[in-house]
Amino acid sequence: MTRRHTYPQAAAVLSVDESWLRRHIKELPHTKLGRVVYFTDADLERIDALFHHEPSAGPLANATTPAPATTSHPLSHLRPLPSRRSAVLTG
Template sequence: MSSPSPVVPFPGPYLTYGGLAELLGVTESWLRRHIKELPHEKYGREIRFFPEHVAAIRARFFVTPVADLPRNARDDRGALVPLGARGRAVA
């Protein structure tokens, strides 16, 4: 299985919303909306993201392509299933 790419060199000891948004390719507003779900440190009103936080965030959102998994390990429950007249799955 693949793993997340290595940590990108940091421009300083920590990043703020703007720096992390640029690094991850997301908007600052996305980070602010999801801050309770992301590892960070807070000093007063200032939010700081250190290298270990960025690594944890990147690992959390890393997606392993399904093609890399053996067929019996895939989860097919999300597959499209034809429905009958009563809205139930057709066997």
């Protein structure tokens, strides 16, 4: 059976704040049953891959990287939202 993680458990696995998960839930893979939201291990792996960054400059940029997948990830177009604080200060 697939393990289900709650917000606090998923945040601990991903090393992020629980509030970050809650703010970005619409862009993240998850399962929702009624009001209950949970993340499977596969969801957490996809979230980690979604925000993975390889350096393009510097000493690690020359390291060999794995070959890219033939098809792009279905959520690869997603980007983190801008800071809410900057919108309040400029608005």
